[in-house]
Amino acid sequence: MGLLSIIRKIKRKEKEMRILMVGLDNSGKTTIVLKINGEDTSVISPTLGFNIKTLTYQKYTLNIWDVGGQKTIRSYWRNYFEETDGLVWVVDSSDLRRLDDCKMELDNLLKEERLSGSSLLILANKQDIKGALTPEEIAKVLNLEAMDKTRHWNIVGCSAYTGEGLLEGFDWLVQDIASRIYVLD
Amino acid sequence: MLERLSNREQIRLDNSLARRSDSDSHSNLPSSSTTFLSRFSDSKRSIESRIDLSRIDHPTDPSQVRSLLDNISASISDLEKLVAESSYLLPSYEVRSSLKTISDLKQALETLNSELIPRKKFTFKNKAAKKDPTAEPNETTPENPESVSTKHGNLSFPVRDSPGFRNRKGDILVKNFKGSDIGEFTVSDLDSCEVRLTGSVRALFIHRLSNCKVYAGPVTGSVLIDEADGCVFVMASHQIRIHNAKGCDFYLRVRSRPIIEDTSGVRFAPYCLNYEGVEEDLKGASLDEETGNWANVDDFRWLRAVQSPNWSVLPENERFEVVNISTLGGGTDGN
Ligand SMILES: Nc1nc2c(ncn2[C@@H]2O[C@H](COP(=O)(O)OP(=O)(O)OP(=O)(O)O)[C@@H](O)[C@H]2O)c(=O)[nH]1
Ligand SMILES: [Mg+2]
Numbered sequence: 001m002g003l004l005s006i007i008r009k010i011k012r013k014e015k016e017m018r019i020l021m022v023g024l025d026n027s028g029k030t031t032i033v034l035k036i037n038g039e040d041t042s043v044i045s046p047t048l049g050f051n052i053k054t055l056t057y058q059k060y061t062l063n064i065w066d067v068g069g070q071k072t073i074r075s076y077w078r079n080y081f082e083e084t085d086g087l088v089w090v091v092d093s094s095d096l097r098r099l100d101d102c103k104m105e106l107d108n109l110l111k112e113e114r115l116s117g118s119s120l121l122i123l124a125n126k127q128d129i130k131g132a133l134t135p136e137e138i139a140k141v142l143n144l145e146a147m148d149k150t151r152h153w154n155i156v157g158c159s160a161y162t163g164e165g166l167l168e169g170f171d172w173l174v175q176d177i178a179s180r181i182y183v184l185d
Numbered sequence: 186m187l188e189r190l191s192n193r194e195q196i197r198l199d200n201s202l203a204r205r206s207d208s209d210s211h212s213n214l215p216s217s218s219t220t221f222l223s224r225f226s227d228s229k230r231s232i233e234s235r236i237d238l239s240r241i242d243h244p245t246d247p248s249q250v251r252s253l254l255d256n257i258s259a260s261i262s263d264l265e266k267l268v269a270e271s272s273y274l275l276p277s278y279e280v281r282s283s284l285k286t287i288s289d290l291k292q293a294l295e296t297l298n299s300e301l302i303p304r305k306k307f308t309f310k311n312k313a314a315k316k317d318p319t320a321e322p323n324e325t326t327p328e329n330p331e332s333v334s335t336k337h338g339n340l341s342f343p344v345r346d347s348p349g350f351r352n353r354k355g356d357i358l359v360k361n362f363k364g365s366d367i368g369e370f371t372v373s374d375l376d377s378c379e380v381r382l383t384g385s386v387r388a389l390f391i392h393r394l395s396n397c398k399v400y401a402g403p404v405t406g407s408v409l410i411d412e413a414d415g416c417v418f419v420m421a422s423h424q425i426r427i428h429n430a431k432g433c434d435f436y437l438r439v440r441s442r443p444i445i446e447d448t449s450g451v452r453f454a455p456y457c458l459n460y461e462g463v464e465e466d467l468k469g470a471s472l473d474e475e476t477g478n479w480a481n482v483d484d485f486r487w488l489r490a491v492q493s494p495n496w497s498v499l500p501e502n503e504r505f506e507v508v509n510i511s512t513l514g515g516g517t518d519g520n
Contacts, residue, residue, distance in 0.1 A: 025426065026407055026409055026424075026426060042423075042440065042471065043423075043440045043441055044423075044424070044441055045424070045441035045442040045444075045483070046424065046426055046441070046442070046444045046483070048272075048280050048281060048483060048485070049268070049269075049272050049280040049281065049283075049284050050269055050272070050284075051269065051272065052266065052269040052270065065269075070426075070444070070446055070485050071428070071446060071447070071485075072446055072485040072486060073281075073284075073485070076284055076288060079265070079284070079287060079288050079291060082262075094347070094368065094369040094387075094388055095388075095390065095409070096346075096347055097371075097373075097390065097392060126388075126406075128368075128387075129368035129369050129387050129388060129406075130366055130367065130368035130369075131347045131348070131367075131368050131369050132368070132369075
């Protein structure tokens with residue numbers, strides 16, 4: 001860890017976690033964030049830029065960055081990599097046709113050095129849709145077994161419609177980050 | 186049933202995730218886009234001049250150089266936060282151009298860094314993950330591995346096909362979702378076909394259509410269109426995303442703003458579908474009210490304040506009045 005990151009760590013507000021939500025357009029990122037924040041999810045437009053939500057989860061403050069996934073704005077994702085503690089990759093489990101796009105974008109993301117220390121949660125969203133692939137199938141398609149051994153990762157099936165699975169996913173993510181960052185607690 | 190489940194889950198979520206009233210960051214939010222713009226450009230100018238200045242004149246002590254860079258980086262982050270927090274009140278082209286500015290500033294800072302500290306990379310790295318194999322989650326492999334397979338990094342897909350109409354030419358294709366438990370439906374690789382979908386469905390995927398007409402009842406999630414040429418679409422949905430379309434007319438009812446990307450020569454008009462029970466279906470999908478959003482199209486490829494040249498409103502005298510698919514003849518049911 002360089003001097004800079006030490007300075008950064010100290011300046012950082014205590015118990016704060018920065019979480020970056022990415023994934024293809026239409027995967028349900030914004031719906032998920034609004035749902036866990038208890039907000040209305042009935043009218044959501046595709047995200048043109050990004051949104052930040054700050055919420056308290058257990059004893060931590062989460063800064064969740066929800067960045068649009070349309071092709072045109074994927075090139076902006078890299079603006080948000082700095083200082084990311086947790087990466088949430090959202091998959092539309094019912095969009096069979098674009099699973100290869102999904103795999104390619106995830107693979108690219110994981111090559112990113114600035115994200116190498118962050119915990120990775122994969123949300124296999126839209127499990128409420130009949131015909132959606134199961135989290136096990138998504139794991140297979142994304143070839144998660146081949147992931148770099150140093151990466152902490154987990155995949156959880158969820159539905160932003162029913163809320164099912166969201167807590168399980170975020171619980172894991174927050175605990176995993178906490179165990180890496182706040183070891184001295 | 187679903188609603189009850191949903192309420193229960195929401196209570197669980199509410200209990201564990203208390204919303205935080207982030208008063209300090211909201212109290213100094215700009216109240217209009219003009220305030221935002223002036224604050225944004227002030228801050229942008231100040232960051233730019235700090236970067237330029239540092240290039241000419243900077244401390245020699247490496248730790249001071251680092252804190253200088255860190256300082257500029259923090260200002261960029263603050264600016265970014267300002268954009269995020271104001272994005273709901275900004276027109277989309279302003280959000281996009283602000284993002285571009287921030288991206289440029291970061292680039293300039295990176296360049297400065299490589300000039301001042303040639304060898305070390307300027308990154309805020311997270312603490313490396315602990316190597317603890319027992320902490321790795323154990324994934325179970327699917328029972329039938331041949332159902333999903335990967336080949337040379339590309340996916341070959343003998344996965345179960347989603348229900349849909351595919352590879353047809355010159356047909357009339359009819360499907361009623363009423364009473365079926367179909368969740369998502371695919372319409373792909375059609376040439377000169379007419380597709381009539383009644384009842385409601387959660388997600389609709391449309392891919393590679395030319396010279397087709399697609400008439401659809403309400404979609405409670407989103408419609409994703411990719412590659413369409415010379416088609417007419419009449420559809421109602423919570424979200425509509427259009428990619429790579431050319432020369433198509435869209436008659437829409439949407440709860441959110443329809444978007445286009447890599448698309449040109451498309452025209453928009455309000456929804457005009459009629460079939461027996463359409464009102465009831467629309468109501469059931471919360472799409473019974475006209476929102477006017479059919480004309481609020483966002484073009485992701487168009488950053489400027491002036492109207493995008495890629496889409497227009499379909500002139501009234503060229504619109505269909507009503508398409509009544511109950512009275513249209515022909516058609517074969519099934520998928
Ligand atoms: N059935 C179902 N639909 C969902 C679920 N989550 C999201 N959706 C729908 O999927 C569509 C896309 O959701 P968004 O939250 O806008 O997707 P996004 O990932 O933020 O998209 P971008 O902002 O373009 O990156 C919307 O129509 C949602 O209603 C889910 O769990 N189940
Ligand atoms: Mg979004």
